[in-house]
Amino acid sequence: MTIELTQAQLASAASSEVIIEIVxxxxxxxxxxxxxxxxxxxxxxxxxxxxxxxxSGKSTLIRCINALEEHQEGDIIVDGIKLGKNLKxxxxxxxxxxxxxxNFNLFPHMSILENLTLGPIWTRKMSKADAVExxxxxxxxxxxxxxxxxxxxxLSGGQQQRVAIARSLCMNxxxxxxxxxxxxxxxxxxxxxxDVMVELADTGMTMIVVTHEMGFARTIADQVIFMxxxxxxxxxxxxxxxDNPQHERTKLFLxxxx
Amino acid sequence: xxxxxxxxxPDRAAPLGERSVIGWIHKNLFSSWFNxxxxxxxxxxxxxxxxxxxxxxxxxxxxxxxxxxxCYDNSLTGACWAGVIDWLDNIFYxxxxxxxxxxxxxxxxxxxxxxxxxxxxxxxxxxxxxxGVVVFYPFLAGYLFSGGxxxxxxxxxxxxxxxxxxxxxxxxxxxxxxGEFLPDFVLRVLGKSTAPDKTQRNILLALLFVxxxxxFVWQLSWTVEFVSWTxxxxxxxxxxxxxxxIASSLPGGILLALGRRSKLTVVRVLCVAxxxxxxxxxxxxxxxxxxxxxxxxxPEGFVLNKLVQVIIAVILFNxxxxxxxxxxxxxxxxxxxxxxxHTIGLGYWRTxxxxxxxxxxxxxxxxxxxxxxxxxxxxxxxxIIGLFDILGMLRSISKDMPWLGLHKEPLIxxxxxxxxxxFSMSKYSRHLExxxxxxxxx
Numbered sequence: 001m002t003i004e005l006t007q008a009q010l011a012s013a014a015s016s017e018v019i020i021e022i023v024x025x026x027x028x029x030x031x032x033x034x035x036x037x038x039x040x041x042x043x044x045x046x047x048x049x050x051x052x053x054x055x056s057g058k059s060t061l062i063r064c065i066n067a068l069e070e071h072q073e074g075d076i077i078v079d080g081i082k083l084g085k086n087l088k089x090x091x092x093x094x095x096x097x098x099x100x101x102x103n104f105n106l107f108p109h110m111s112i113l114e115n116l117t118l119g120p121i122w123t124r125k126m127s128k129a130d131a132v133e134x135x136x137x138x139x140x141x142x143x144x145x146x147x148x149x150x151x152x153x154x155l156s157g158g159q160q161q162r163v164a165i166a167r168s169l170c171m172n173x174x175x176x177x178x179x180x181x182x183x184x185x186x187x188x189x190x191x192x193x194x195d196v197m198v199e200l201a202d203t204g205m206t207m208i209v210v211t212h213e214m215g216f217a218r219t220i221a222d223q224v225i226f227m228x229x230x231x232x233x234x235x236x237x238x239x240x241x242x243d244n245p246q247h248e249r250t251k252l253f254l255x256x257x258x
Numbered sequence: 259x260x261x262x263x264x265x266x267x268p269d270r271a272a273p274l275g276e277r278s279v280i281g282w283i284h285k286n287l288f289s290s291w292f293n294x295x296x297x298x299x300x301x302x303x304x305x306x307x308x309x310x311x312x313x314x315x316x317x318x319x320x321x322x323x324x325x326x327x328x329c330y331d332n333s334l335t336g337a338c339w340a341g342v343i344d345w346l347d348n349i350f351y352x353x354x355x356x357x358x359x360x361x362x363x364x365x366x367x368x369x370x371x372x373x374x375x376x377x378x379x380x381x382x383x384x385x386x387x388x389x390g391v392v393v394f395y396p397f398l399a400g401y402l403f404s405g406g407x408x409x410x411x412x413x414x415x416x417x418x419x420x421x422x423x424x425x426x427x428x429x430x431x432x433x434x435x436x437g438e439f440l441p442d443f444v445l446r447v448l449g450k451s452t453a454p455d456k457t458q459r460n461i462l463l464a465l466l467f468v469x470x471x472x473x474f475v476w477q478l479s480w481t482v483e484f485v486s487w488t489x490x491x492x493x494x495x496x497x498x499x500x501x502x503x504i505a506s507s508l509p510g511g512i513l514l515a516l517g518r519r520s521k522l523t524v525v526r527v528l529c530v531a532x533x534x535x536x537x538x539x540x541x542x543x544x545x546x547x548x549x550x551x552x553x554x555x556x557p558e559g560f561v562l563n564k565l566v567q568v569i570i571a572v573i574l575f576n577x578x579x580x581x582x583x584x585x586x587x588x589x590x591x592x593x594x595x596x597x598x599x600h601t602i603g604l605g606y607w608r609t610x611x612x613x614x615x616x617x618x619x620x621x622x623x624x625x626x627x628x629x630x631x632x633x634x635x636x637x638x639x640x641x642i643i644g645l646f647d648i649l650g651m652l653r654s655i656s657k658d659m660p661w662l663g664l665h666k667e668p669l670i671x672x673x674x675x676x677x678x679x680x681f682s683m684s685k686y687s688r689h690l691e692x693x694x695x696x697x698x699x700x
Contacts, residue, residue, distance in 0.1 A: 068597050095603035105598035109617050109694075118612065119602030164598075171602055 016044035019175060019206055020065060025074035027060060034060050035071070036230040044174075047207045049217040049238075052227035053253065058210045061227070062177045065208070066097040079174055095123055098168030102180040104160040106152035112139070112163050113148040119171045131170075138166040142196050158189025162196050169200075176200070178209040214258060218242055226250045325660035341661040342671045349651050349671070352491015358405075358483060362494050365399045372426055381433030383440070390426055392505055394419035403498070406484035408477075417474040424469065487565045491646035493675065499565075499647070500634045503572040507633065508626065510573060511580025516610065518585060529581075536578035542639050544571045549643055568640050576633050583625045587618030620694050627687035631680045648672060 020042035027035040034057045042048060050058045063069040064076060067083050067090050076083040079096050083089070107115050116135035120126040126134070139145040142162035144155075152160055161181055168176060178197070182190040194216050201207060201220040211217065217224055217238060224241040226234040226249070234241065234250045242258075245251050274281045288294040318336025320329045321343065329338035342349070351359050372391050375381040398419035401412055408416060429440035436443065441462055445451050450461055490498065517529030536544065548571035549564055556562070591614050599609040619626065641650035652668040655661050 066601060068600065091603055091605060094600055097601070099597075099601040101594055101598065103592075103594055105592075105594035107595065107598070107613055107617075109620065119604070122608055122612070123603035167602065 016046075018042070019044045019079055020208075021075070021077040022065075023075045023077075025064065025071050025076055027057075027064060027069065027071045027073075034230050035064070038074070038232060040225075040232070042175075042206065042208065044206055045204045046222045047201050047205075047220050048209070048223045048225060049221040050208065050210045050225045050227060051212060051214070051217065051253075051257075052225075052233075055229075056227040057230045058225075058227045059179050062099075062179060062208050062210055065175075065177060066094055066099055068099075091123075095119075095171055096173055097175045097177060098171055098173035099177045100161070100164050100168055100179065100181050102183050104152070104157070104164045104184075106160055106164055106167070108152050111149050111151055112144075112155070115152070115163060116167050116170050119167070124171065134170055135166070138169045139163075141169070141199070142166045143192075156189060157185045158192045161185065161189075161193045165193075165196055165200070175206045175208070178207065178211065180210050180212070182211065182213060212257065214242070214254075226253065228253075326662060326664055337667050337670075338661075338664060339667055339671075341655055341658075341664045342667050344661070345651070345655050345658070345668070348492060348654075349648060349668075350493045352495055352646050352651060353489045354491070354494065355483075355485060355489065358485055361402050361405070361482060361485075365402045368398065368402075368423065369395060372423060375426065375430040375433065378430065378434060380437045381430055382438065382442075383429060387426060387429070390422045392509075394422040396502070396505075398423070402482065403490070404485060404487065405482040407481060413474065413477065417470060417477050420473045420477065421466070421470050424473075425466075487563055490565070492651045493648045495640075495645060496634070496637050496648045499569055499572055499637045499640065502569050503576055503633050503637070504630050506573045507576035507580045507629075510577030511584050512615065514577055514581035515584035515588060518581065519588060533578045533581050536575055537582070541572075541575050541636055542642060544575050545639060545643050547571070564643075565645065568643070568645065572633070572637065576629065576636075579629055579632075580626070583622055583629055584618065586625070587622035588614065590621050591617055620691075623687050623691050623694070627683055631683055634679060634683075635676060648675070 018041055020040070022038050022040040025035060025038040026033070038061060040061075050061065052058050060069055064071045064083075065078060071083070078093050081089050081093060083093065106112075107118070110118065113132065113135055116138065117128065117131035120131040120134060121128060124131075136145055136148065139148055142165055144159055144162055147155060147159060147163070152163070155163065165176075165181075181197070182193050185193065190213070194213060197207075197209070197216070198220055207220075209217075209221075221238045223235060224238050225232055226241070226245075226247070228249050234245065234247045236246075241250075242254065245254055271277075287297045314335065315337050318333045319339055320332040320336060321339050323329045323332060323338065323340035326338060326341065329340055347356065347359070351362055354362060369391075372395055373387075375387050376384055381387070394415075397412070397415035401408065401416050425440060432438045432440050432443040438446070441458075442451070444462065444465065445453070445458055448461065450458060453461075514529050514533055517525050518533065520526045520529070545568060548567040552567060553560075553562070595613055595617070596609060599613045604612065638647060638649040640647050641653070646654070649672060652672045653665075655668045656663055656665045
């Protein structure tokens with residue numbers, strides 16, 4: 001199973017074009033230097049796991065990719081578009097890049113179905129019937145079609161996070177970003193979310209995942225990135241990364257977390 | 259040592275004190291000697307107050323009399339409601355010509371008819387209904403209340419309002435009878451449900467145009483008599499001022515609150531200045547400014563009537579308070595909601611309108627309705643600058659020859675009216691809160 005997956009991943013990673021390119025990117029919060037000279041290239045269909053201690057800038061990095069945070073220096077090119085202050089580009093990028101948050105961030109005043117159809121109807125200009133159909137397809141994929149008419153507050157954390165994943169997928173994005181998707185969940189629920197993410201990975205979606213779930217990283221990642229204090233300290237394939245880490249800092253981190 | 263419970267412990271009924279009336283009384287009213295005495299004492303105080311008020315207001319009261327002297331002849335210790343009853347028309351309608359009062363009643367009935375669909379579950383297009391009321395009703399009611407010759411603008415707007423009312427009522431019927439939105443119903447009856455969007459739209463527009471033309475021609479055939487605003491008064495005037503105030507201060511407040519949180523410095527500074535100036539001045543000052551100072555700044559010969567000035571003052575003043583209420587609601591919305599909205603590609607206005615504002619307003623319903631209640635009560639201040647609103651009318655009773663010196667009863671009646679209005683508003687807000695928070699416990 002693992003071996004087959006890895007081969008499929010290698011094939012997809014090798015064959016496809018660059019979809020995200022980050023060159024010498026720097027970001028400051030006030031005078032605090034969060035991200036330092038980040039260089040990163042992501043190919044279409046590639047799955048990248050970002051890990052590191054808290055405060056290392058990993059969340060900030062992926063939030064820069066869909067322009068939730070502004071970077072101050074360097075370039076971020078997503079799907080051929082250079083991120084900057086141009087508003088029109090921003091809207092385009094955001095419809096192409098889906099994001100799943102640690103705290104789900106579902107809209108509590110709308111039913112699950114409304115949460116899912118909102119984006120397609122308002123930004124993809126889909127008809128309501130089509131949007132509902134798409135939404136139900138994705139709800140089935142995350143295995144909770146029966147919850148469509150409930151409100152987020154009535155669902156468990158794991159279910160909410162799966163809805164959040166479905167909500168992003170309804171926009172038919174080219175890239176999916178995950179910002180610690182399982183950190184706010186009970187252990188029992190982590191698995192159901194990870195299963196959905198593994199299935200998503202099998203479909204060839206480009207994914208960047210910030211997570212501490214190392215087992216998950218080993219299963220799906222093409223590349224694992226370790227960040228510390230705003231630097232990308234180490235970047236390598238999962239086998240290499242876990243079995244033979246190079247940097248002292250990585251070794252220390254892995255010894256604490258595994 | 260391990261403890262293992264082999265069988266499941268069955269549920270048992272709660273102790274008696276938790277579930278019976280006597281248990282409740284014992285626990286809450288007579289739990290100790292001291293509390294028992296307190297309960298009895300309080301009961302006695304309530305009893306003598308209530309019987310006193312009841313005797314004064316009902317048993318000993320005079321309901322039919324020629325004048326205050328006749329009241330005293332009937333009973334010295336009871337209330338003289340006869341004066342209030344004699345003045346009821348004035349209290350409700352002010353000095354509006356007596357043969358034209360039907361216009362006010364029609365206006366009120368139309369408003370109820372117009373807004374009724376909002377409370378009907380099966381009726382579709384509630385947002386359109388609400389917008390229709392706010393946009394069109396003021397013109398129809400405005401003409402109905404003041405009358406005179408319609409200018410071209412008023413002719414168009416009155417026709418528009420009547421068309422909107424017709425559509426609204428038809429939509430209510432199709433909604434209640436078939437659970438269908440009016441345009442869908444029309445298209446179905448015409449057999450065009452499956453026609454392309456463009457054809458459907460053209461059919462609806464054509465139909466709208468026909469109805470509008472018919473209404474426009476029809477309304478040319480009638481006018482209602484002119485009634486000067488100086489004759490408006492009583493509860494009617496209070497409702498006009500507070501109604502317009504309520505309907506405009508909320509949208510105004512929302513805009514000001516958004517302006518205050520805007521990233522555009524000029525907009526933000528202007529909004530902050532505006533809000534802070536109006537909030538740091540008492541309403542009565544704003545009213546005096548509006549009626550005495552404001553005309554001084556206007557070009558010569560420019561005359562706004564006093565009522566319009568007062569209404570503008572009330573709107574501006576309350577919009578500023580509303581802005582702060584709305585802002586508080588906005589601040590309670592987590593940043594994640596904005597981010598989630600952005601990640602599905604919603605821009606500023608859609609994020610605000612679809613995601614943020616509905617939640618913020620829902621959180622703030624108690625405060626918003628609180629402001630509305632305050633606004634309703636504050637409108638009585640206009641009696642100080644010489645408008646005969648309900649308070650002005652109630653106070654004039656004591657200056658009317660037959661009822662000279664009759665202060666207490668009219669004011670109590672006024673208090674009762676306000677209590678009914680305000681209490682129903684607050685009850686309704688509570689109901690809304692419960693209804694809107696259903697399925698949303700988090």
